[in-house]
Amino acid sequence: MSSGCPGVNPPSDKSRLAEAMRAPLDGYLHIDQYGLIGNLHTAAMVGVDGSIDFMCWPEFDSPSVFCRLLDKAKGGHFAITPADSSVTCKQQYLPFSNVLTTKFLGEAGVGIVTDFMHRPRPKSRHHAHTLPWVVRSVEVIRGELTFDLECFPAFDYARAHHTLEIQDKHRVEVDHPESLLMADAANSIFQSVFFHWDLSEKSSESFVGPQRAIFTPERLEHHDGLAATSNPADHAAQTAVHQMDLRYVVGCAGGGSCPLVNFVPTDHAGGLGQGVTSQFTLLEGQRVYFIFRTTPEHTMAAMRAEGQSPAAIDDFRRRYDPPLSMRFAENLLEDTLLYWLTWIRSCSYSGRWLENVERSALILKMLTYEPTGAVVAAATFALPEAIGNAGRNWDYRFTWVRDSAFTMYAFMRLGLTKEAREYMAFVRALCREKNPDGGLQIMYTLRGGREMAELVLPHLEGYRACAPVRIGNGAADHVQLDIYGELLDAVYLYNKYSNPLSYDEWVDIRSLVDYVCDNYDQPDMGIWEVRGRRQNFTYSKVQCWVAIDRGMRLVDKRDFPCKNLAKWRASRDTIYEEVMAKAWNPDLQMFTQSYESKDTLDAAVLAMPLVLFCDGTDPRFVSTMRRIMMPPHRGGLTANNLVFRYNAVETDDGLQGEEGTFSLCTFWLAEALSRASTADVTLLYKAQVIFDEMIMYGNHLGIFSEEIDKSGNHLGNFPQAFTHIALISAAYNVNRALKTPHP
DSSP: OOOSOTTSOGGGOGGGOGGGSSOOBTTBOOGGGEEEEEOSSOEEEEETTSEEEEEESSSTTSOEEEOTTTOTTTSOEEEEEESOTTOEEEEEEOTTSSOEEEEEEOSSEEEEEEEEEOOOOTTOSSOOSOOOEEEEEEEEEEEEEEEEEEEEOOHHHHTOOEEEEEEOOOEEOOOOOGGGSOTTTTOHHHHHHSTTSOOOTTOEEEEEOSOEEEEEESOSSOOTTOOOOSOHHHHHHHTOOOOEEEEEEEEETTOSOOOOOOOEEEEOGGGSOEEEEEEEEEETTEEEEEEEEEOSHHHHHHHHHTTOOHHHHHHHHHHHSOOOOHHHHHHHHHHHHHHHHHHHTTOOOOSTTHHHHHHHHHHHHHTEETTTTEEOSBSOEEEESSSSSOOOEEEOOSEEHHHHHHHHHHHHHTTOHHHHHHHHHHHHHHHTTOOTTSOOOSEEOTTSOOOOOOEEOTTSOOGGGOOOOEESOGGGGOOOTHHHHHHHHHHHHHHHHTOOOOHHHHHHHHHHHHHHHHHTTSOBOTTTTOSSOOBOBHHHHHHHHHHHHHHHHHHHHHOOOOTTHHHHHHHHHHHHHHHHHHSEETTTTEEOSBSSOTTOOOGGGGGTTTTTSSOTTOHHHHHHHHHHTSOGGGTOOEETTEEOSSOTTTSOOSOOSOOOEEHHHHHHHHHHHHHHTTTOTHHHHHHHHHHHHHHHTSOTTSOOOSEEOTTSOEESSSSBHHHHHHHHHHHHHHHHHHHSOOO
């Protein structure tokens, strides 16, 4: 029997499997030792040791339920790990999916933990809605293996106490309920790709339940210090969790006896509540499904109080509290696999690095919030950009106009136009509620809310004691003029490759171009959201040029009415001449970070040819790019073929300390080199080398965080949408350049 929460005493923490992987750092796994599962509403991070160490519930920006990633002692976790810490662990996604498997290999046996969040199969007549469940399958495929299970939720960012109730009934045998059998269970696509899964009706099964561990938070309506919001939907998302429970079913694919899993309540460290521990042994062919979910009882009680009909309540119960069986659990897995397989088959990309591109697309899809089409910048918050007390720890569980526009661009490059249409609907909603000055906010909540006050959670120590742990984001009120160029560029491509713009959409876009013409000469905080003074950032000016240019192209392509076209043209030309005069340092032969910082180099200018501001062969740009490729001690920004966004030590960005290389910028460099290679083919070779090396820095699943440190470890929030967007764009353009004949 397991003795308790592994976070209580890190030195003896067997569940970290220290002998089976890189040694944990101060009781924490490396950031890149996690995989992500999600259901387009929220996501969870699963470590290579089989532990879910981060999950906000039920939405991306809801308070956390598991957060050991940010506090090893009291953050909360859900671990399923072998009792034998000498096993070897391997982790991978099942093909073409976001279903994650963690394999444990030992002398006595081999076991697999399979993790996923349910998605309904396309065009299904059964369970056409998403069941908001975390499903964890444990099976042994050779010999036997003993597992420790520990489930210690810590609600409301580990601030809410909770009680634990164990409901225990005897083990019973059940048949396959006909209502739970899928009409298309024998789908040939599924069987041909995932043939190693035994989903035949010959599988014997036994059902243990409805034994449940019910966790009841003592308070969730009083979120002291939570990020304030003016959006009722945001508030509802923060307070939606009332009870959560853990249930399981046990089955044997090959027949034979099945184990009985016993839950045992155990006090949690720090008095935050109670958790569940158990130890169970599986033999070859035996399988257990654990389901962690929000209990339906509270919702049904509320429906009764509202006077809803018994039929409506029964329908809700049928949908969200169905009887569990091994067949039903396997159908959930099959649903989810087929959903992801069907989705990624729509990808039209067929060039080099296909596997990396498809994995990036799958990650970006997981970071999409289905109800609105918004895209979160990352699934996590407060993961540090530098180890120490630099304070560069931000909450990325919101949607940035910039990041979402780039995501729309990436999806369209891959032929995934449905996501672009969904995001355009979100953009239309934002345009209907512009700021009083006619502009947009740089970021919004996933439901379009504007308030996301930045607050510190002092009771959490942070990843590897890197405080502060922040929720909310104080950059929401920043002026960042580059967002209009990124958005208009994506809209232009949307009109070209997806759906023609309607007149009403054009009116919204036209007003944004007018706004840029009136405000392009204002200083802002730039793409990197500096916390210092406003400047006339070169990248922002370039993107203002892009915004006007794409507006003019839409007028030309679609003959849209535009009474201010002459003003647009004059503004666009003025910006171009101004950048060439004020952002160019003739002594250093480089474009500078801003008009004010004439000696500061910034990797953001690598985007100039990417957005067609200038050609990749322009001598000024090539000179700047070559300087960026120099090491920092020689005035450049590149170390080991990895690119810093700027020199954080010498640049006043309003923050302290250093940071790692910025993965987005490294991919931008590879793409910029490919665009410059028409004049110098050796640059194309360099582009491929940099791209291949950058791919190497992805984790074992092909996932990237925001930054890479000097030792090659990941830093910052994870997975980072920005990085995967840049990977897709660089792969597309480097591949295109490699296919183009060169003299």
